[in-house]
Amino acid sequence: MTQTMPAWQWTGTGRPLVRNEVPIPTPGPQEVLIRVRAAGMCHSDVGELDEPTWAANITRNPITLGHEIAGEVVEVGGEVTSWSAGDRVGVHPLGATVPGYSRDGGYARFTVAPASDLVAVPDDLAWDLAAAGTDAGMTSHHAVAEVAGVRPGMRVGIIGLGGLGQFGARIAVLLGAEVHAADTSPAAVALGEDLGVTAVYQSAEELIGRGLDAVVDFAGFGTTTAAAVNAIRKGGTIVMVGMGAVDTTLNTADVIHQLAVIRGSSGGTKDDIARVYRYLAAGQIVPMIETLDFESIPTGIDRLRSGQVTGRLVATGA
Numbered sequence: 001m002t003q004t005m006p007a008w009q010w011t012g013t014g015r016p017l018v019r020n021e022v023p024i025p026t027p028g029p030q031e032v033l034i035r036v037r038a039a040g041m042c043h044s045d046v047g048e049l050d051e052p053t054w055a056a057n058i059t060r061n062p063i064t065l066g067h068e069i070a071g072e073v074v075e076v077g078g079e080v081t082s083w084s085a086g087d088r089v090g091v092h093p094l095g096a097t098v099p100g101y102s103r104d105g106g107y108a109r110f111t112v113a114p115a116s117d118l119v120a121v122p123d124d125l126a127w128d129l130a131a132a133g134t135d136a137g138m139t140s141h142h143a144v145a146e147v148a149g150v151r152p153g154m155r156v157g158i159i160g161l162g163g164l165g166q167f168g169a170r171i172a173v174l175l176g177a178e179v180h181a182a183d184t185s186p187a188a189v190a191l192g193e194d195l196g197v198t199a200v201y202q203s204a205e206e207l208i209g210r211g212l213d214a215v216v217d218f219a220g221f222g223t224t225t226a227a228a229v230n231a232i233r234k235g236g237t238i239v240m241v242g243m244g245a246v247d248t249t250l251n252t253a254d255v256i257h258q259l260a261v262i263r264g265s266s267g268g269t270k271d272d273i274a275r276v277y278r279y280l281a282a283g284q285i286v287p288m289i290e291t292l293d294f295e296s297i298p299t300g301i302d303r304l305r306s307g308q309v310t311g312r313l314v315a316t317g318a
Contacts, residue, residue, distance in 0.1 A: 008297050009062040012042045017107075017298050021064065023099045024103075026075075032083055032115050033075040034091070038131035039106035040068025041297070041313040042163070046305045047191040048100070059102045066106035067093040068314070069113070070121060070130035080115045090277070094267040099248035106131075107162070107297055109317065116262040119273045122281040128289050128314040129280045132163075135225065135267075136287070137276035139241065140167035140218070142268030144173060145275075148214040148239045152176030155211070157231050158197070159204045160218035160242055161188045163312040168216055168241075170195045170285050182207055182224075187310060191288065192248055207231035215266075217241060222248035235259040261290075293317045 011018050012230040027033045045065055048054045069091040073083050083089070084290045091099060091106075092094070095117030099105035109278050121130045144150050154177045159168040160185040169192070172179045179197040181188070182204045192200035201207060204227035207215065220242030228238045229250060236266055255262070279285040288311030292300050300313045 005109040005154065006294075007064040007068070009064050010048055010058065011062045013055050017049070017301060022064070022104075022108070024110050027077040029076045029079040030115055031052040031078040032073045032080060032089075032111050032118065032245045034069065034089065034113055035074050035113050036069060036106045036109060036111055037071040037316065038127035039066040039315045040131040040135060041304060041315060042068060042135060042277050043304055045100075045301055046068050049301065050305070057101050063100065064104035064108050064111070065100045065117070066107075066108070066315075067098065067100040068126050068131045068135040069093075069099060069106035069111060070134065074110070076098065076115070079205060081309065082117060083115055088123065088130070088209065089118040090121050090273055092117040092119060092138075092270045092273060093135050095270070106255065107294075117270075118198075118269050119277065122277055125277060125281045128279070128291050128316060129287070131314050132287060132289055132312045133276045133280055134273055136163050137167050137280070137285075138268040138272040139266070140164045141171055141272040141276050142263035143239050143241045144168045144171045144214050145262050146268070146272070147169060148216050148237055150175045150177050150214065154178070154213040155180070156211070157182065157207045157212045157215035157228065158218065159183075159207070159215065159224045160194075161185070161200070162218065163309070165218035165243065166191065166195060166287050166311060167285065168218055169197050170287075171279070172216075172256040173250050174279065174284055178268070179206060179310075180210060185310065194286070204231070205230065212236060220244045220248075226250055229254045229258055229260050232260060235261065237261040237263060261316050287312060289314055291316050
């Protein structure tokens with residue numbers, strides 16, 4: 001008799017998550033079966049559920065959502081030699097396959113992943129942190145360290161101190177930058193102090209004229225990117241990460257006169273995840289994370305949709 005498990009699944013744009021009973025998967029020759037211990041929740045989950053354009057990237061219906069996955073290996077495929085049952089792992093969400101899009105994700109008790117997508121989780125790292133590090137941590141590290149190229153002595157702007165921005169600001173501090181952050185949330189000032197940033201401003205416009213070497217826009221509301229153009233020094237870099245708005249309007253003359261370098265950043269690599277895990281395990285990054293149980297995942301989606309989440313949500317206990 002086939003064993004089953006509950007899973008929260010996408011069944012089409014504009015429809016709520018559905019709690020289905022599905023078979024526990026079996027790993028293929030180059031895959032592993034993972035007991036999910038924590039699954040991070042992301043605004044892209046809301047995009048999958050609400051925005052018709054996202055459906056083009058989803059390869060099956062229904063499909064289990066959840067792309068920030070951390071857990072224990074419980075079974076390995078016949079060709080897997082690099083991992084064993086009991087190993088603690090995080091899953092690279094943009095590897096050989098993409099959980100929640102091209103295969104079932106982590107909003108279930110078990111999930112299957114390619115062995116090539118796994119990253120070792122340090123023994124003393126909590127599961128909720130390990131899950132958040134796979135996407136929020138990875139994406140932020142890649143944008144700040146690799147795309148913006150933050151180095152000691154740089155003056156850097158971080159727009160948005162949400163689930164990704166809090167990672168990004170702290171990483172910039174750890175890389176030796178003087179960090180100026182902007183966030184409209186009243187709680188952002190206290191959060192910024194915990195992160196070690198030089199100053200926190202209530203709007204991106206307050207960064208204008210500060211002659212920053214780079215600005216990483218984790219908000220992406222159009223006006224934030226426009227403000228970033230005038231916040232950099234001539235020849236400075238703007239990295240666009242957030243997609244709070246699909247379209248943005250920039251003043252052509254400002255971009256030209258500022259000699260602005262505008263780059264997009266999406267996702268990251270297994271190496272980004274590993275570096276974030278080292279920061280987390282050492283206590284150098286202490287992100288604001290709220291956990292909720294498996295049955296509350298739809299409530300978490302609603303909170304993300306309405307902007308009621310500070311930091312990062314992580315589901316545990318499937």
